[in-house]
Amino acid sequence: MPKDAKWCGCATLNTDDPKLWIVEQSNWPDCESQGFTLSEVIAAGLHAKVTGLSDADRDAAIAECVADTLDTLTRLHESLTACQLAIHGCRSANSRKGKMFFRESKLIAHVRRVMGWVGGGVHKRIDENRELLELLRNKVPDFVAAHPEVVSWLQSQDDFLCELADRVPITEGQFLSLTKSPTLTFPRLWPGETVESLERQAAVAARRV
Structure with a gap:
């Protein structure tokens, strides 16, 4: 509103009862404002324009x-x-x-x-996958030595299951309580006392940090 304006006020243009509330600048805010409907404002403006x-x-x-x-x-x-x-x-x-x-x-x-x-759940699958490798190494070591790809297959399976267990932790499961046992290592460690085995255990531990 310009400083030299004679009138001041506000508009309430709701759909039910649109009105324009104005008051003389010199009497603001001590006097009561005058309310006009929107049609009255338009009519007054048009009248002033065509007079x-x-x-x-x-x-x-x-x-x-x-x-x-x-x-x-x-x-x-x-x-x-x-x-x-x-x-x-x-x-x-x-x-x-x-x-x-x-x-x-x-x-x-x-x-x-x-x-x-x-x-049996993901931890049981990890444990039995490692148990299978233990069985193969104990019962048919020559076969395992002649076919190293078997170990690679089981290792890939172990990697996948371990990553899945780490990324999607569960709160309920058939053998879940065994993973928290202070006296039992479950799932069992990756079988063998080789450098490969130690490296795999270190990698699993690092993923859980």
């Missing part, structure tokens, strides 16, 4: 005022539509995020159930 004009000029002024009003209403409608679309988009995005979060949470719960219980 003293010829019929032709008056018709032109009215036509210009109507055109300006329609243009303003069009822009307001466009702005309202844009806002409504933005709000709808936000709600839809939040809804999609909520549904996606629910689906992901449900999927993770299913994965953890499988890791805890199916086939």
Whole structure:
């Protein structure tokens, strides 16, 4: 509001009862403001604009005022539509995020159930995979020596299962309590007392830090 303005006030352009509240600047804020409906404001403005004009000029002024009003209403409608679309988009995005979060949470719960219980659980699978290598080395050492790829296959299986157990920790499982036993090493260590075995145990320990 300019300092030399005679009037000051505010507008409440709600859809039910749009009004313009004004008061003389010299009496602000000690006097009561005057409330006008939007139609009264437009009528007063139009009256002031056409007073003293010829019929032709008056018709032109009215036509210009109507055109300006329609243009303003069009822009307001466009702005309202844009806002409504933005709000709808936000709600839809939040809804999609909520549904996606629910689906992901449900999927993770299913994965953890499988890791805890199916086939004895992931820790049991690690233990038995290592037990199988122990058995092969003890019972058919010549076969293992002639086919080193067998050890590589079991090693890859061990790497995968260990990484899975580390990345997706479980809180329930058939043999989960054994992993926390102070007197039992479960799953058992990678079999053998070779440099390879020591390196693998160090790698597993490093992943858990």
